Amino acid sequence: MTIGVRHDDLRKRNRAMVIAAVRRSGQPSRTEIASATELSHSTISAISSDLINEGILAEAKSEATATKRGRPQVGLCLNPDAGVVLAIVLSLNSLSATMIDYSGTAIAQDISRPATLSMGKAELIEVVLAAARRLIERPDLAEKRLLRIALGIQGITDSDARRLMWTPITPEGDIDFADALEEAFGIPVTVQNDCNMIAVALRNRAPERYSDNFIAVLLSNGIGMGLVLRGELFTGSHSSGGEFGHMIHMPDGALCRCGRLGCIEAYAGNYAIFRHARGEGERAKPAADIDDATMLALAAAARDHEGRERDAFHKAGEAIGFGLGSLFALIDPAPVAIVGLGASAFDIIEPSIREAIAKTAGGQHNAAISFDLEPDEAPLIREGCARQALTFVDQEIFAPGQAMQALAGREVA
Amino acid sequence: MTIGVRHDDLRKRNRAMVIAAVRRSGQPSRTEIASATELSHSTISAISSDLINEGILAEAKSEATATKRGRPQVGLCLNPDAGVVLAIVLSLNSLSATMIDYSGTAIAQDISRPATLSMGKAELIEVVLAAARRLIERPDLAEKRLLRIALGIQGITDSDARRLMWTPITPEGDIDFADALEEAFGIPVTVQNDCNMIAVALRNRAPERYSDNFIAVLLSNGIGMGLVLRGELFTGSHSSGGEFGHMIHMPDGALCRCGRLGCIEAYAGNYAIFRHARGEGERAKPAADIDDATMLALAAAARDHEGRERDAFHKAGEAIGFGLGSLFALIDPAPVAIVGLGASAFDIIEPSIREAIAKTAGGQHNAAISFDLEPDEAPLIREGCARQALTFVDQEIFAPGQAMQALAGREVA
DNA sequence: TTATTTTTTTCGAGGCTCGAAAAAAAGAGC
DNA sequence: GCTCTTTTTTTCGAGCCTCGAAAAAAATAA
Structure with a gap:
């Protein structure tokens, strides 16, 4: 200013x-x-x-x-031929690269399943570079003018959108993906948190529902959040921020994957639900991943009869509900989208969530708070990355200052 | 956009x-x-x-x-003579109106002590109008060109800065101060939360320390917060937001003044400390106000010997610490200013605060988190209001669009 | 008194948006 | 089939605004 x-x-x-x-x-x-x-x-x-x-x-x-x-x-x-961008999504044991033309249409995709948990920094970077190269060097795509790469990753990224600071997909932290990719391909690269990309995609898909203020909560093994406030994606001052899963639900409570006690995730993450349903203690070591079938079976059991499974989902809902209540105290109530596998068990946890919210500052608006369900997060993350990359091209490359305009104009015309 | x-x-x-x-x-x-x-x-x-x-x-x-x-x-x-603004601060049993010239110098003040708790809407509005009138109509000030009124109030205001939605200073809610004042004086009026004004004032006073991201926490009978993120005052989507005191510290815990259970305020507000120190239960009815001398005596006792007083301050610090920890999970750690009477007992609660923060996502930066103390909140609220009002004049009145500029120019020249 | 240095103002050039008018491209009417 | 009407799009001159260069102003240094 x-x-x-x-x-x-x-x-x-x-x-x-x-x-x-x-x-x-x-x-x-x-x-x-x-x-x-x-x-x-x-x-x-x-x-x-x-x-x-x-x-x-x-x-x-x-x-x-x-x-x-x-x-x-x-x-x-x-004009679809004005250029292309690359949206790369990296999550636990899964990597996809998608080439999108300027009009927003996906024109090619490369999907692979690297064993991320056993990979080090260099290896992980290499696998991402390789996926990008496979697409970029494909004969039918080699002529395309690549303008931007957006990487969406599970984990905490820095606020400059360049580094992965922490992630559950590999034991190593602080991986500078942007530097590596920019050096390899010579174009600007952003590295962003997957949940933030989900929020971008939701707004893109349904602007009438998700416009100025809304919350996207990702329920999977960990708990993530993408937050849009006053029409802008909310990020922390140093990191991607919005670590809803690591707000404290219960001081000195259950053991979280992050090593601390009482985080919301330690009650609502898949590993926490699994742990509770199996009768393991609150302090039992969190599992790195739990397959979808297992979680769906737990949900089915919870629906079917009373018992530890139902209790586990109840505890999860309670933690999410009180967390949302605290969040609403800060930002006021807003529409919530529940994304990820947890959305398919949402019928079980919704009553506990609403019961908890009713006990908080957001309580009086409980009836007005709507939850939308989006069980499949992967396409959303991809869409969000694509959209972010295209918006950058719109604003920074195709609407440059005067000096650059002369150059860009010559190149394109 | x-x-x-x-x-x-x-x-x-x-x-x-x-x-x-x-x-x-x-x-x-x-x-x-x-x-x-x-x-x-x-x-x-x-x-x-x-x-x-x-x-x-x-x-x-x-x-x-x-x-x-x-x-x-x-x-x-x-030019000090370009105009004046009025900063009005209303809190429990206390009302001040200050006239500030365009250069930011206070030129007149009117202080009174209305019994707010026993006043209804109309009465409260009238007492504010009267205070403003006393200043505006003073013979030596009658010539001044009043451009703007900013009202800072304890309580929750709406995001349009026009209405008081809830307040602890009177049982009645939803008081439309802006409409009443605008009708009476014919100039734009804003109504804003006191803690938000404190944050504005802090940035004004020490821009090098409080610039892009910081938190002002008001510790008095209630717990308030003013939050500046990316250089902008943070407010909720509908209300003034930032109700730090009503984030949930302990699900189904102590009774809060707001009627709910487990809010941070129910552990850290003066009434909560008082209640605990006196050995009353967590669910005992909160006192409407506790005088400063009593709180200072409690603090002295806590410093002097182990016992319920010390325990009460410890519980307060714990609640604040876990709350800050949850906040840091969302926005990343930031400098904190502790404002209000609680700042004079901060030496007692700081260890508990830091101990709690260490158990949260902000924990690794514990040493880097600094707390500044400002025991007297009243001048800060006044300064913040004045600054907000002057900034509005700068941006909206003295830098208008072309059509308005012709008018304004004629009037001033 | 003259030269030097730094700040501030003046002046013409170039760009941008605007409103009005013109041009373009269709259907409606006879 | 031709002209009239309607709507969209382009063209053109006017009016602002910012900029860079040069001039003017106001001080010190020699």
Whole structure:
């Protein structure tokens, strides 16, 4: 907020605004863009003409129903050939790389299953680089202009979106993926927390439901959270932040995977539910991974009869509910999306969650708090990464300051 | 982010930038402003010449030591006569109204002690209006141009800064102070949470220490928090938010003033410490107010010998520590200022706070977390209100869009 | 008194957005 | 089939704004 606004920033911002309008609404006409951005028709005309000449936008050739009188509107769309981005998703024993064209369509994918738990830093970096290379060097894709790579990873990343600071998928921490990938491919790279990418994807999918304030909670072996406040992705000051799973539910309580006691995750993570259902103590060593079938069987048992399984899910709901209640005390109640395998057992835990929330500051709005379920997190993470990467391209590469514009224009035209 | 940038916004923003630079740095010269804002000398020259003509800025006439060679720099300062704002602070049985000139100097104050607990909505509004009127209508102040009123209140306000939604100072809730004051005085009014104003004041006082991320915790009968994240005051989506005191420390635990169980406040508020020290149960009815002398006596006893007093402060520290730990899990560790009477007993509770934090996600940074103490909250709240009001004047009244500028210019010149 | 240094103002150039008018591209009416 | 009407899009000149360079201003140094 210290730096003044220069004259060339004006065009830069308005270009970005036009691109954003097109990305948001499919095939808006120039007139629609003008009214959406509140800029004059002349300005929109000038900017879109530039963008079309530079190969960023294109006129949509839909021989549509010209039912109205008057000159028909010409829809503008993103030119798919303007470039591509790479969305890479790394989680426990699973790696996917997806190439997405500028219009947002996935055009190629590479999926592999590396044994991440037994890999060191260098090995993990190498496996990611290899997956990216397999796609980038494919003969039919070699001509594409790669503009950006976004990496979504399970774990804590730094606030500059460059390093993985801690992760459950390998014993090693502090892995500088961005440096490694940038050196290998020579384009900007971001490294971000998977739950944050889920939040981005949700907003992208259903902007009417997830807009200004909402919470995405990932229930799997660990508990993750992506938080959007006032329309912006919330991150910590140093890290990706939003470590909902490591808020304290019960001081000096159950043993968490992070080594501390009483975290929400130590009650609501898959390993915690599993541990409790098996009758192991609260301080028993957390399992590194529990397969989906086992968790689904536990859920089925909990639905079927009273007993330790049901009790375990109840404890999980209680921890999540009190945690959400504390969170609501800080940020006010907001819509919640429950993502991941836990969503398929949500019918069992929802009553305990609501019961706990009712005992907290968010309690009076309990009825108004809605939970949406998204059992499959992988596509969401991929979508979020793609979207983040494309937004960067929109704002930083295709709407640059004046100096860069000359260069970029020459290159594209 | 949807609306494009118009040409006249440019000037508006750069004017605001220049005013902000002057407010921040005392008496900067045009050259210093140019380098701070990264705008050209010509632009700064044009803007500051306008601002001086409009009576917003003035050239400082300090016959200073011209030790250097060359044309001496002329410092610019805020013109105190450009207008005044009113900062009104309302808390339990206490009301103050302060008139502050445009340069930030307090020029008059009116302090009273209404019995708020026994007052209804209308009565409370009336007492505030009366205090404001006493100042505004004072003969020596009647000529001043009042531009803005900022009200700082103990309690929860709405996110539009217009209504008091809940407060401990009177049994009634939902009091629309902004409407009442705007109708009476015909100028914009904001109503904001006291702790948020404390945070604003701290940043104003010590920007080097409290800049991008910090936490102000108010320890008095209740527990309040003001949070600054990424340089912006954090508020909830509907309310003033940041209700740290009502995060859950212990599910189904001690009885809180809010009627729920286990809130941090139910362990760390004055009434909770008092209750514990007196040997009353955790579920005993909270006292509405406990005078400072009593609390100081409890603290002295806790320092002097082991026993229930010391235990009470220990429990308080534990609740605050685990609460900060949970907060740090969400936003990452940040500097903490302890404000209010509790700061004078901080030596007793700090060990328990640190012990608890060590058991949480923020634990590894325990040593790096600093606590500053500010025992007297009242002047901070006043300062924060004044600053908020002045910033609004800077940005919205003295740096308006083009249409308004013509009007404002005429009026001032 | 003149030269030097530093700050501030002045002035013309270039860019951007805007409003009005013109051009373009369709259907409606006869 | 031709002209009129309607709507979208482009063109064009005007008005601002910021910028860089040069000039002016105001002090010290020699």
